[in-house]
Amino acid sequence: MDIKEVITAINHMEADGVIERYAIGGAVGATFYLEPVATMDVDIFVAFHPEPGSLPISPQRIFDYLKAHGGRMRGEYVVLAGWPVQFLPPGTPLAYEALRDAVSQDVEGTRARVFSAEHLAAIALQTGRAKDKARLLQFIESGALDSGRFQDILTRHGLAEAWRKFERQFLSDTP
């Protein structure tokens, strides 16, 4: 089980032109900025090369490529190096922007493209499940966020009110 092998496989897939661009999101993405927290899968956001005559967003090429390179299908996942990996198209303008602005990080000589901390935090706010709120608090408490950049993202994506509510709920001393 080696998540670095997963990243290497995705890099090869990008280099071979199967996908246009990728970025790691989810708990694995957050681990680049925060303490590690157990997760069951790896979320990879991808931009696809549309093929003539095919649906603009089809994961089939990814599945075919990875199966040919040792991946195993398990439902919506491809299992690589022992990790279930889910490939996701960016479903919101915020996720599109996160993919576009993702940052390259070095993992012992292997390049990994990851959502920025500010985008991960904004997506957590937008998603709004309990575990997302907990993770957003982790980002805030850790000091991992550039406040100006984070606020700019919230404003551009209509999340200012959600942020005020979050602040009242979790960051205010008075109820």
Next chain:
Amino acid sequence: MSFDLPKVLESKRALRRGLAALPVAEKLRMLDALHERELAIRGRASPPGSSALRGNAAPPHAKAL
């Protein structure tokens, strides 16, 4: 060791800061180990034939965190 709650909480925060500050490669290896342990626990707890991938499902656009 102390039962002073503020001290306990501060030590927890310090531990988390220390973990967050580790090199990324080391943190990813910790994720590998956590994943293996989680699978082992679920394997013991789940009846045969049940999915190993069970959890707090989210719509695809919500999967960034």
